[in-house]
Amino acid sequence: MSEQTTAGSVSVLGLGPMGQAMVRAFLAAGIEVTAWNRSTDKVDAMVGLGAKRAATVAEALDANAVSVLSLTHYAAMYDVLGQATDHLQGKVIANLSSDSPEKARKGAAWVREHGAEFISGGVMSAGDNIAHPASFIFYSGPQQVFDAHAELLRPLSPPEYLGVDDGLAQVFYQAGLIIFHPWMLAFDQALAVIEKSGHSIDQFLPFALRSAAAYPYFIEDFATAAKAGGWGTLASLKMMDAGAQHIIEASEEVGVDATLSHASQGLWRRAIAASEQAGKAVPVYQLFVGPRD
Numbered sequence: 001m002s003e004q005t006t007a008g009s010v011s012v013l014g015l016g017p018m019g020q021a022m023v024r025a026f027l028a029a030g031i032e033v034t035a036w037n038r039s040t041d042k043v044d045a046m047v048g049l050g051a052k053r054a055a056t057v058a059e060a061l062d063a064n065a066v067s068v069l070s071l072t073h074y075a076a077m078y079d080v081l082g083q084a085t086d087h088l089q090g091k092v093i094a095n096l097s098s099d100s101p102e103k104a105r106k107g108a109a110w111v112r113e114h115g116a117e118f119i120s121g122g123v124m125s126a127g128d129n130i131a132h133p134a135s136f137i138f139y140s141g142p143q144q145v146f147d148a149h150a151e152l153l154r155p156l157s158p159p160e161y162l163g164v165d166d167g168l169a170q171v172f173y174q175a176g177l178i179i180f181h182p183w184m185l186a187f188d189q190a191l192a193v194i195e196k197s198g199h200s201i202d203q204f205l206p207f208a209l210r211s212a213a214a215y216p217y218f219i220e221d222f223a224t225a226a227k228a229g230g231w232g233t234l235a236s237l238k239m240m241d242a243g244a245q246h247i248i249e250a251s252e253e254v255g256v257d258a259t260l261s262h263a264s265q266g267l268w269r270r271a272i273a274a275s276e277q278a279g280k281a282v283p284v285y286q287l288f289v290g291p292r293d
């Protein structure tokens, strides 16, 4: 393999919305891309943009020192690389698919057993818009593997190396998604309440954005509180329970599903019950982390 090839070319296996965005980002950065996907129509589309076609997984692995995987989950990695394990020796696999940290660790060990180096990544992007200025990628695994390939991978979004634990990128990635999923659903619930109350989402939107400016304050404040055991006195837990009740009623009065709000009220109520039993405040955070040693 020539020096030029290893510095400026890469294979991408998996061409869902994210894999396609990655191919486009590499090509835009002048990096040669060899693309493979289970469904070949997606390869055709990428070849149309200037990528080279790999007809098989083996061809994709052979084409470059570094292969990026963008698959639904780690189970797909075994299906894909399992087709060509004898082509893994001496290669570098950057698996940027998301999954649980433990599955990433097991996947890393499996790839290394077949003679390849491995690094895991979690793509923190605005959907598949990896060119968005807020997008970045968590990486974890051996630092020398990250250092050797960070510049090649940089067009995908700024890289953030976290540490040697192969599961760490997924710990941080999933922590981000733990925040994002209920936020997305809660935002839809809020918009549904506006609409079903006969009012305009457009009128609400600037205020939603304005309130979002306070999120950094809450992020810092709750992180500080968590390190000290969690947020909430018994009085504030009761206030949140009452608040959750108002949210539920505002939703259900206009026929909007309040499942999420019932779940949050359930947590406030469990914390209140635990506090009353303990005779001191037991913040929700302590329900999550359990007793400390």
Ligand SMILES: NC(=O)c1ccc[n+]([C@@H]2O[C@H](COP(=O)([O-])OP(=O)(O)OC[C@H]3O[C@@H](n4cnc5c(N)ncnc54)[C@H](OP(=O)(O)O)[C@@H]3O)[C@@H](O)[C@H]2O)c1
Pocket: 013, 014, 015, 016, 017, 018, 019, 020, 037, 038, 039, 042, 070, 071, 072, 073, 075, 076, 079, 080, 096, 097, 098, 099, 123, 124, 125, 126, 127, 128, 129
């Ligand atoms: N899209 C986003 O906005 C976004 C943002 C951040 C992170 N991510 C993560 O990035 C990864 C890829 O995202 P995506 O949106 O592109 O996912 P996706 O739509 O699920 O893409 C799936 C890719 O995996 C392939 N695949 C799935 N199972 C397979 C199997 N058993 N064997 C072979 N190929 C298989 C699909 O092949 P076929 O085309 O043949 O079905 C397709 O190429 C995911 O882990 C996702 O969580 C996505």
